[in-house]
Amino acid sequence: MAESIKTKLMKASEIPAFVDEIVKTGCDICAVGHDKYVVGDADLSPAHYKEVRRQLDRIEETYGDRDFLKLEIVAYLRSIGRYVDLGADGAE
Template sequence: MKSEDIPAFVEEVAATGCNITGIAGVGYIVGDADLPDGQLEEVMPKLSAITKSYGKRDHLLEEITEYLVSIGRSYPLPGVH
Protein backbone atom coordinates (compact mmCIF):
# COMPACT_ATOMS: atom_id res chain seq x y z
CA MET A 1 0.00 0.00 0.00
CA LYS A 2 1.16 3.53 -0.77
CA SER A 3 0.29 6.80 0.96
CA GLU A 4 -1.92 7.88 -1.91
CA ASP A 5 -4.06 4.75 -1.39
CA ILE A 6 -5.10 5.71 2.15
CA PRO A 7 -8.31 7.62 1.29
CA ALA A 8 -9.56 4.82 -0.98
CA PHE A 9 -8.66 2.18 1.62
CA VAL A 10 -10.58 4.05 4.34
CA GLU A 11 -13.55 4.56 2.02
CA GLU A 12 -13.69 0.87 1.09
CA VAL A 13 -13.48 -0.28 4.71
CA ALA A 14 -16.16 2.22 5.77
CA ALA A 15 -18.40 1.08 2.90
CA THR A 16 -18.55 -2.38 4.50
CA GLY A 17 -20.31 -0.84 7.51
CA CYS A 18 -17.24 -0.89 9.75
CA ASN A 19 -16.53 2.27 11.71
CA ILE A 20 -12.81 2.55 10.94
CA THR A 21 -11.47 4.95 13.58
CA GLY A 22 -8.13 6.63 14.24
CA ILE A 23 -6.84 6.94 17.78
CA ALA A 24 -4.22 9.70 17.83
CA GLY A 25 -0.86 8.52 19.11
CA VAL A 26 -2.00 4.89 19.11
CA GLY A 27 -3.16 3.72 15.68
CA TYR A 28 -6.50 2.77 14.24
CA ILE A 29 -9.20 0.14 14.55
CA VAL A 30 -11.27 -1.27 11.73
CA GLY A 31 -14.42 -1.44 13.85
CA ASP A 32 -15.49 -4.91 12.75
CA ALA A 33 -15.86 -6.07 16.35
CA ASP A 34 -18.78 -3.66 16.77
CA LEU A 35 -20.86 -5.29 14.03
CA PRO A 36 -23.73 -7.65 14.92
CA ASP A 37 -22.82 -11.34 14.47
CA GLY A 38 -24.79 -11.84 11.27
CA GLN A 39 -23.33 -8.74 9.68
CA LEU A 40 -19.80 -9.61 10.82
CA GLU A 41 -19.96 -12.94 8.99
CA GLU A 42 -21.06 -11.11 5.85
CA VAL A 43 -18.39 -8.40 6.12
CA MET A 44 -15.33 -10.54 6.92
CA PRO A 45 -14.81 -11.80 3.33
CA LYS A 46 -15.11 -8.21 2.09
CA LEU A 47 -12.53 -6.98 4.62
CA SER A 48 -10.21 -9.84 3.68
CA ALA A 49 -10.49 -8.90 0.00
CA ILE A 50 -9.79 -5.22 0.78
CA THR A 51 -6.80 -6.12 2.93
CA LYS A 52 -5.42 -8.42 0.25
CA SER A 53 -5.89 -5.89 -2.55
CA TYR A 54 -4.07 -3.09 -0.70
CA GLY A 55 -1.32 -5.28 0.73
CA LYS A 56 0.95 -4.46 3.64
CA ARG A 57 0.20 -1.20 5.40
CA ASP A 58 2.08 -1.43 8.71
CA HIS A 59 4.58 1.14 7.43
CA LEU A 60 1.67 3.58 7.01
CA LEU A 61 0.19 3.22 10.49
CA GLU A 62 0.85 6.84 11.48
CA GLU A 63 -0.32 8.22 8.12
CA ILE A 64 -3.54 6.19 8.17
CA THR A 65 -4.22 7.30 11.73
CA GLU A 66 -3.53 10.95 10.90
CA TYR A 67 -5.82 10.75 7.87
CA LEU A 68 -8.65 9.24 9.92
CA VAL A 69 -8.30 11.93 12.58
CA SER A 70 -8.21 14.65 9.89
CA ILE A 71 -11.56 13.53 8.45
CA GLY A 72 -13.23 13.23 11.85
CA ARG A 73 -13.08 9.44 12.12
CA SER A 74 -11.34 9.56 15.46
CA TYR A 75 -11.63 8.67 19.10
CA PRO A 76 -12.35 10.63 21.08
CA LEU A 77 -14.66 12.36 18.67
CA PRO A 78 -13.59 15.88 17.66
CA GLY A 79 -14.71 18.35 20.29
CA VAL A 80 -15.32 15.66 22.92
CA HIS A 81 -12.83 15.58 25.79
Protein backbone atom coordinates in the same frame (compact mmCIF):
# COMPACT_ATOMS: atom_id res chain seq x y z
CA MET B 1 15.10 -23.86 -0.03
CA ALA B 2 12.98 -21.03 1.37
CA GLU B 3 10.43 -19.48 -0.93
CA SER B 4 10.27 -15.75 -1.38
CA ILE B 5 6.82 -14.39 -0.57
CA LYS B 6 5.95 -11.21 -2.39
CA THR B 7 3.72 -8.94 -0.35
CA LYS B 8 1.96 -6.03 -1.95
CA LEU B 9 2.69 -2.78 -0.16
CA MET B 10 -0.03 -0.19 0.15
CA LYS B 11 0.82 3.26 -1.21
CA ALA B 12 0.20 6.39 0.82
CA SER B 13 -1.93 7.68 -2.06
CA GLU B 14 -4.31 4.73 -1.50
CA ILE B 15 -5.17 5.67 2.10
CA PRO B 16 -8.38 7.61 1.28
CA ALA B 17 -9.70 4.77 -0.91
CA PHE B 18 -8.74 2.19 1.74
CA VAL B 19 -10.60 4.10 4.45
CA ASP B 20 -13.62 4.61 2.17
CA GLU B 21 -13.82 0.88 1.42
CA ILE B 22 -13.63 0.00 5.12
CA VAL B 23 -16.43 2.48 5.90
CA LYS B 24 -18.58 1.02 3.10
CA THR B 25 -18.46 -2.40 4.80
CA GLY B 26 -20.31 -0.91 7.76
CA CYS B 27 -17.28 -1.11 10.03
CA ASP B 28 -16.17 1.96 11.91
CA ILE B 29 -12.52 2.87 11.34
CA CYS B 30 -11.03 5.58 13.50
CA ALA B 31 -7.76 6.83 14.89
CA VAL B 32 -7.17 6.35 18.59
CA GLY B 33 -4.92 9.11 19.80
CA HIS B 34 -2.11 10.04 17.41
CA ASP B 35 -0.47 6.67 16.82
CA LYS B 36 -3.12 3.94 16.49
CA TYR B 37 -6.25 3.14 14.57
CA VAL B 38 -8.93 0.47 14.87
CA VAL B 39 -11.54 -1.11 12.65
CA GLY B 40 -14.66 -1.76 14.73
CA ASP B 41 -17.24 -4.40 13.95
CA ALA B 42 -18.92 -4.84 17.35
CA ASP B 43 -22.35 -3.75 16.11
CA LEU B 44 -22.60 -6.43 13.41
CA SER B 45 -24.77 -9.51 13.74
CA PRO B 46 -22.95 -12.86 13.39
CA ALA B 47 -24.43 -13.37 9.91
CA HIS B 48 -23.50 -9.86 8.76
CA TYR B 49 -20.02 -10.29 10.25
CA LYS B 50 -19.37 -13.34 8.02
CA GLU B 51 -20.17 -11.27 4.93
CA VAL B 52 -18.15 -8.28 6.14
CA ARG B 53 -15.19 -10.53 7.00
CA ARG B 54 -15.05 -11.60 3.35
CA GLN B 55 -15.11 -7.95 2.28
CA LEU B 56 -12.37 -7.06 4.76
CA ASP B 57 -10.25 -9.97 3.51
CA ARG B 58 -10.67 -8.69 -0.07
CA ILE B 59 -9.68 -5.18 1.02
CA GLU B 60 -6.63 -6.59 2.81
CA GLU B 61 -5.62 -8.47 -0.34
CA THR B 62 -6.25 -5.46 -2.59
CA TYR B 63 -4.23 -2.94 -0.58
CA GLY B 64 -1.63 -5.24 0.96
CA ASP B 65 0.66 -4.51 3.86
CA ARG B 66 0.07 -1.10 5.43
CA ASP B 67 1.81 -1.41 8.79
CA PHE B 68 4.53 1.01 7.70
CA LEU B 69 1.83 3.60 6.88
CA LYS B 70 0.16 3.47 10.29
CA LEU B 71 0.98 7.06 11.24
CA GLU B 72 -0.12 8.34 7.82
CA ILE B 73 -3.41 6.44 8.11
CA VAL B 74 -3.92 7.88 11.60
CA ALA B 75 -3.20 11.41 10.34
CA TYR B 76 -5.70 10.95 7.49
CA LEU B 77 -8.39 9.61 9.83
CA ARG B 78 -7.86 12.56 12.16
CA SER B 79 -8.03 14.98 9.21
CA ILE B 80 -11.49 13.70 8.27
CA GLY B 81 -12.79 13.70 11.84
CA ARG B 82 -12.61 9.94 12.44
CA TYR B 83 -10.74 9.86 15.74
CA VAL B 84 -11.05 9.37 19.48
CA ASP B 85 -8.67 11.04 21.90
CA LEU B 86 -8.03 9.28 25.17
CA GLY B 87 -7.27 10.98 28.47
CA ALA B 88 -4.32 10.09 30.67
CA ASP B 89 -6.36 7.35 32.35
CA GLY B 90 -7.38 5.81 29.00
CA ALA B 91 -10.91 7.19 29.09
CA GLU B 92 -12.46 9.34 26.39
